[in-house]
Amino acid sequence: MGAYRYVIIGVLILGALSGYLFHPPVPKGLSEPWKYRLVLGVAKITRVLAFVKYRIASRNQTFIDTYRGMYRKHRPKELISGSNIRSKVMNFDGVTVRLYEPIERKEEATPAMVFMHGGGLAFANIDVYDRLTRQMAEKLDIVLVSVEYRKIPEYQFPAQIEDSMKATRYLLTHASDFKVDASRVAVSGDSAGGYLATVIAQQVYDDPDLPNIKVQVLFYPGTQMYDFQTPSHQKCSALFGNDGMLTHQTLAWLGSMYHFGKADFEFMGQVMSNNHTAPSFKQTKRYQKNINHSLIPKELIPDFYQPPPNNTGSDVLWEKIRDVYMDPRHDPLMRDDLRGMPDSFIATCGFDCIRDDGIMYAKRLEQAGNHVEWVNYNGCFHGVLWQGWINFKNGKQMLEDGLAYAKIHL
Incomplete structure (x- = not known):
């Protein structure tokens, strides 16, 4: 018995x-x-x-x-049978990158793309992303630079942006060395990499010594860390709780490590309830204009959505984090003037808590007079583009759409 x-x-x-x-x-x-x-x-x-x-x-x-350490560690091959792409690991001004180049070129000076991988700024690497980045270089027939930026929590804001910017600047200023047309360079990334790509496009625009980025291809990017009560946050919290590919709690945890290099549970709790900023700041015209829920199409807002209050928050915590949050590199959605940004393809996912980050950024880019193609893939979840060993039909379509846009506009 x-x-x-x-x-x-x-x-x-x-x-x-x-x-x-x-x-x-x-x-x-x-x-x-x-x-x-x-x-x-x-x-x-x-x-x-x-x-x-x-x-x-x-x-x-x-x-x-x-x-x-659970991610694969073996170095991808430089050459693959049947491929027109050769890859190699290089150093761009102190930043490790994997450079993909066409073996046989159709143009004397080809377009190029700088790609920042996802993983919450903490995980993954250029080796793990080799399958995706090689595919992108192959299909576009361009030079592609995949950036190995430093990771949190060991390196906090703005280390990841600095590395991505160094690599991008190096490519733009040494374009002729790689037979690249510096006037036809794109930036791209998924998730946290989409956030980095968005910031880099803005930073390059602000540097008068650099040619502007021509195209940005952003796959479900994060664009702000102020509002964790958007319609998509509320939707995913209700549908998934803390059991999904990307959750409220995970974002707060990653945000804490991005700011402090550790899990600060008081900060995380305040972030999840939108109380990490001061009420006085939430009530400013700037905040309400840039983080504007009315930009979200009505058909994408769940019936149970409740507009977050603007009279709650923590003055003490806001003073502690204010300098970081007010840094223009921290939240690309908070940029007041979005004129002159690159032609943009922005993909969002219907079952993604940061869906509305991408939507609000796309809508504000359009309002500023930029060319934007925004596509919301209703059945998709966060991370659908890259799963390494399994393909999702919508993820495949998302990649094809993004690459088609890049090919036309580059």
């Missing part, structure tokens, strides 16, 4: 674990739900294994270091 009891307990534990790993909430309308469950389950298993390894085997290592 005792052995039978242990078998029952074991089955119950395995059933509960299976439910946790492979049966998360999947809202109606999310495309290819079984693939989503599989990808999220594998992500959870990876986190669990990383935690076990960290607690048992890791020495002089943080959990984040251990988790990073």
Whole structure:
């Protein structure tokens, strides 16, 4: 009877674990739900294994270091049979990059793209993204620079922007060395990489010594860290809770490490309730103009949406973080004048808590007179573009649409 009891307990534990790993909430309308469950389950298993390894085997290592070690480490091949692209790792003004170049060129001076990878500014690397970036270089037949920026929490704001800007500046000022037309350079990135690409486009525009970026291709970018109660935040909190590819809590955790180099739980709690800024700042015309929920199409706003109050917040915390938040590189959506920005393709996902970051930025770019193609992929979740070993139809379409836009406008 005792052995039978242990078998029952074991089955119950395995059933509960299976439910946790492979049966998360999947809202109606999310495309290819079984693939989503599989990808999220594998992500959870990876986190669990990383935690076990960290607690048992890791020495002089943080959990984040251990988790990073779960990513593949082998160096991608420079040449692949049948490909017209050659890649190599280089140093651009102290920043490691992977440079992709066409072997046979159709033009004497080709267009180029600088790509910043996603991963919350903390995870992933240019090796993990090689499959995607090589594909982008191949399909566009251009020079592509994939940037290995420094990661949080070891390096906080603005280290990641500085590295991305150094690499971009190096390409623009040494374009002839790579047979690149400096007037036809794009920036691109997904998620946190989309945030970096957005900031870099603005920074290049502000530098009179550099030619302007021609095109930006942004895949579900984050563009602000002020408002965590947008319609898309409220939607995803209601549908997923803390069980999704990107959640309220994860964003607050990453934001804390971006600012302080550690998980500051008081700050995280204030961020999630929109109380990390002062009421007086929320009531300014600048805040209300730049972070404007009325820019979100009505059909994308859930029935239960509640406009966040502008009379709550923390004066004390705001004074602590004010200098960082007011830095023009911190929140590209807060830039007052968006005239002169590159031609822009902006992809957002229907089941993504930062969907509205991309929408508001796209709408404000349009209002400033820029050419913008914004596409919302209703059935997609955050991270759909890159999953390494599994393809999503909508993710494939998103990439094809972004590359088609780049090819036309470059």
